[in-house]
Amino acid sequence: MRLQEHRSNNSTKHAAPFLLSPSEAQAVASIRRLGPLSRTEIAETIGYSRSKITSVVNVLTHANILKEIGDGTSSGGRRPRVLDFNADFGYVVGVDLGATSVDLAVANFGGQILHRESLESDVRDGPDATLGLIGRYLLENLAHMGISPDKVYAFGIGVPGPVEFSTGLLIAPPIMPGWEAYPIHSYIQESFPSTICIVDNDVNVMAMGELRAGAGIEEENFIFIKIGTGIGAGIVSNGEVYRGSNGSAGDIGHICADPSGPICHCGNIGCLEAIAAGPPIAARGIEAARQGNSPILAKYLKANNGTLTAEDIGFAAAEGDPAANELIQESGRIIGEVLASLVNFYNPSLILIGGGVSKIGHQFLASIRRGVLHRSLPLSTRHLRIDTSLMGSDAGITGAITLALEHVFVVSE
């Protein structure tokens, strides 16, 4: 184990603060995944000899990364000592950046969240304003917690735009003016000199949260779909988040769902998110209300000063409004049909539906399921579950913390 001099951003092999040998990294990862373990359990988990693990553990305890805690269960004889993270050796920050809010969390090296907050912040104000707010808030609260900014070793940051994962830079983000190729890590490092920053697309980060702590914990291959202002997917392949060759995998919002559909903000026709994301659902609700097709939606429209959200359509459907129900079913069906293509291609065992619009009512999930089953091959749907995410906004913040923790230790070549 050695502490690196140079600190940088995202996933280059030499960017992490702590470079571990392969066996050290495997020992750390086994405790990260399974919790406190004895030396014998570590040896069994990663397939090295007991003597090799003894020397690996000596390095890691000497470096203060691991420490012995209490006694483990014994299979007979002397009770073995159990190893866990030296939780307060260092800290990480998780940031889940939304269009109009920032969720923040501080966790220790043991993965325990010590502080969590949600701030109002408009991503359109640009990176200096947004990151400045985050930095000031964190410095103030870390001071209250008695944690030096020097002890923050990794930021995991989910952003609502396309990220080139190898560099951690946003590439042509449609709803984030001023963020294109902005060096987020340099800004953060001014206040947190010991840290690396791992920047990833927000939906990938949510998929990471579901993979390590949610419904994806037992799944090798699944897709997390976020339906909100836009529509995106986070892909898990063989138990790891899959980002594709440029980091843009999962960008399903601009798949053509209807060649005779509306024009999307991207300039193409009939994109999935131009038809079935929150804003078009709301717009069609407003239209139904104005055309007199829905007294309940008209009531909401009046109460909301001439606007509606997708959530309002959900409320109206819950009150039994047929127009709202039809709208929700139609959106679900279209999403389901696009997902059917992806199911044929990718054959996942699970699709998790998250994001604000996922809570629009049970008809939505039912229609997505019908759409998928209607157009997928029988073998592909044999063991396929399609469910609403239960983690909610926890998926993003948990994923961001996980992203930070999994990159703070990196294997040396």
Add this chain to the structure above:
Amino acid sequence: MRLQEHRSNNSTKHAAPFLLSPSEAQAVASIRRLGPLSRTEIAETIGYSRSKITSVVNVLTHANILKEIGDGTSSGGRRPRVLDFNADFGYVVGVDLGATSVDLAVANFGGQILHRESLESDVRDGPDATLGLIGRYLLENLAHMGISPDKVYAFGIGVPGPVEFSTGLLIAPPIMPGWEAYPIHSYIQESFPSTICIVDNDVNVMAMGELRAGAGIEEENFIFIKIGTGIGAGIVSNGEVYRGSNGSAGDIGHICADPSGPICHCGNIGCLEAIAAGPPIAARGIEAARQGNSPILAKYLKANNGTLTAEDIGFAAAEGDPAANELIQESGRIIGEVLASLVNFYNPSLILIGGGVSKIGHQFLASIRRGVLHRSLPLSTRHLRIDTSLMGSDAGITGAITLALEHVFVVSE
């Protein structure tokens, strides 16, 4: 290393004839990928100590799996001995089963193909007839080659239908009557008692061939598309063939390409392969000829006794026939639009187009490229190459041999 008693099919962990420890398996895999290596090079490649590798190599040479050959290049001092497979320790068979033909190859443990043949055989005759033919042909030719059937340790078999990879069984194959859940491995083992059988979908096998010996050799994430009687995809994720949760990943032929398109044999409307595979291209060529829209196609139709193949449409296009050219461009465009959705989702660095219809003319590839670029996001296509496969039928047989070689040694837990 130990020789297993029990021999079985496909990828269960305990099915391979030779169970290796993790370090033995890594040493074998490094020589498989990189060619002959010295002990020091093996140690550097897989990150173990030189002394550990010395004992690993002793086990493998003692078991006759590896042997020392000539002298390697030296970095100074005594020239190191180089290790390679003991090629004639054992043999594998690759089988690429098509609708009306079987490609067969016998290779040694070094991966060298010793014999190769293509036999006419209709897969619709059922498994007993097809496998009987393969078995008799192999037994006869192995006898000529002086190889005992006992020395064949693995069959890699690509089949034109959906395979549940964990069991090696075909599931509801549309063009293979009688093959559903047929125990291919049991049949093969009657004549080849030492062998395991790894059965996989033919397109996955072709992707494997491209990954190890073709255009995919440097690619982490790519898609191989076979366009012939049907349309399917083989997916490579992080340098490995990705089969999904049931082994049906890549089944893209039944993605909806046109909601107002023709009815497919699967019962759905507008499936990609009902519009853009060989048979519908040929059918539209016949229609154009009959309606007097193409004198050149009419000439081919007459010469072929009232039928045309997709290849004929290619010939007519090469002769400058506008109707044939339009047909090819239209098919390419539709395939390209479906691929655009998959590019947005999967963000591959390479799409390889193979199968008989891929040779229909340069307009076909150009139209596929245009279709993809038209509907994909800029970040996803930034480094995307779309090319015709150059391996041709070699992809299938090379992939089948590779599949066998990579499964004959399996890591023990």
